[in-house]
Amino acid sequence: MVKSFQGVRVVEPKKAALPILVKDHMSTNLVTFQPEDSIDYVLEMLTKRKISGAPVVNSHGHLVGIISEVDCLKEIIKGKYSNTPKFPGTVADHMTADVITLSPDLSLFDAAQRFLELKIRRFPVLKDGKLIGQISLSDIIRAFPKLKSTTW
Template identity: 45%
Template structure:
């Protein structure tokens, strides 16, 4: 019988993830967030390495820049969080649940050897709880 203590991120992470590039127009990225009903997405370089995360909160800066200053919105790199918090596919799901409780983060990129392999969200942890408990 599986217990929640034996489950790791790879068991519940999403492997098909919306991603952005740093040079992408931020308005295009915002459109993708809205279209896919997600709160953020990893930002990758040309080699698939994680270079940041663009969240809803980061995107709110666009309104201030474009709205108050009357300038074009710009590119993802100008708004993204560069030092993204990540997890490994082998991170215990209980550790991720604890991290979610201790921070405002809603999703973590899952990285192996510097490459994005998936993403784990609060909803994924809830799915694990629902299936196992």
């Protein structure tokens, strides 16, 4: 008979899973626009940066709205009817002013639920009333495959 001695087994306590938060997956190097920017400029920047929208801030840096490609379509359609090759409308004319924001300390699962409920593509992230980032639907989708099953 063969005896095996492994010694005393020490069971390491399970580490508590850290919460998965918006602040860990949001974008912080944001393109922002001002209300007086032209739609021409917005279209140029959205195309150049390969993004579909961005926050709008006033001269004090406070969030006043959000502008998206869909918002810009309004000016494009207006240009088609008036046969104007430029889109002189301003961000203030077409932006969404009633913006829903998220806290940086919100869990990524709660943020995902908000995306499902509200069917929008991006949320500005505010801390103490200040714009500190933005989380998009793409950020959420990119985050989950990186997570291990033990962190859920």
